[in-house]
Amino acid sequence: MSVKRSEIQVTVDQLELGMRVTRLDRPWLETDFLLQGFIIDSQDDIDALVRQCKYVYVESQTVSKTPDMERRDAPAGLFARFSKRPAQRHSVSSNRPAAGLGKHRPTPDTRIAHINKISTERELGGARVTYGDAKQSVKSIMDGLRIGRAIDINQSRAAVNSIVDSVLRNKDALIWLTKIKSKDEYTAEHSLNVCVLSATFARYLGHDKSEIQQIALCGLLHDVGKSKIPDEVLNKEGRFSDEEFELMKQHTTFGRDLLMSVKNSDRIAIDVAHCHHERMDGSGYPRGLKSHQIPYYAKLVALADCYDAITSSRCYDGARASMDALDIIYKCKGIQFDEELALEFIKCIGVFPPGAIVELNSGHVGIVISNKDDNKLRPKILVVRDKDKQPIKERVIDLSAPDDRLNAFKISREIANGTYGVDLPSYLKKGLVLEHNTEGKE
């Protein structure tokens, strides 16, 4: 199945909830909208458009059957396609470990130094579409599993490939989106966030594109076994009893079995679904593997999984700050997590990751937009509150810029979403016009 996107012009009286506005009849900067493109999700959005525009452009999708899908209808075609797939690079490479359990992080010689191809600001609009589409795919996979449908591995790969393309263009835009959590869609969102975080981490470690895609697929599918956990346990509003926790632990084995039943499933994804709760000290589950027996990709995905679990809200408990999650990963390195990878993960995420709401030493409040690998304490920030915590015209400042006026600014602490009326989802929904009014721009 392929989805073709185009845009159509509609008058403002034709607007409906759920439409994705891509363009206006005038420049975005001449309007109140912060985001350049958004989904209409309230009457307020429609009213705002009616006030400011005569017509707008909305996204239109055409779904068509592709040759791939036609091949899937014919079993022989599918089999033939995958049986002819070339051998994976690592299995034939002489200077790299073999595939499967032997996969390792790149060495300094083989490490790829990825650079951002476009700015976070430019990537953010497309990343929102990618994230939304991938979330729908994950939900459809999880819902399908609950009613006994098999995993559509091609659908999973398509979602992963668009995520990886975005991460390779810019490492921060999708991380931004992982900060916006919805309790109601925890399982699907969590799988997708682990996919994004794993891909971002793999990029940071210097893996090549095909490896990043494989790692991201492992992240996306690591929790598919939860589809076999009864809803009343999975969505329980309270702490798990010992019996419930034992049942939850079985999601690793359920996940392995589900993925093994899928034709053309990725062997490493099976390993990761089975092994992502194993621990370095041998106290993990389901098998209590020792450190050297745990697949490298499972060690990598476990860090992304733990980070997102701690920073997300489940049914009854609140999310914790990014720094809390990094503190735990740091304290559990070598015991629960691979020590070397844990430290790299902390470096990759940084103390103030994109999407973090921070207070500066001046009292101003802002949202971290992006940061540099070599200077994560001085990121680029969208300042949204003045020193008295009053709303101000948003402006972007780059704390790493060689500018004396900016050097005096430092981040004093991360604060909770919603504090001083700064609500991350609403900023994203309204669209951020970040290319302008940037101080200290490189």
Place this chain on the structure above:
Amino acid sequence: MNTTPETERRRSKRFLCNENFVNCRIHHDGSLIDVAPINFNAQGMAIFCNTHLAELSIVSISFAYQLDDNMLELAELACNIVYSKDSEYGDQFGLSFDESKLSEAQMTMLSAVAKHIEAHDDPEDRYGLNK
């Protein structure tokens, strides 16, 4: 993101617990449970247990702290649970020390520990990754 207001309720910054913390345990229902100290200030601390715990209501915590040549023993400090979060990776608790139930000596030791950690904290390099 950190949607709960606990972060805001903290009266002062929490510092990452260093290697000077030893034998950190919580007392619950007559049993002792080993936990990892995560971050700390004189008012409270965060702990993490990588096994699943049942619901906790009232707890006390004990730990020792190597302060220069002295080992400070802080036994059964009364605590209130400010937040708890369980995940498949373990259980996380935010504890505030119940000052009304602490002795003056315990309060003094908590302050000494907090000062020691703060003095050794590098705000530009919380995890010592730039050394």
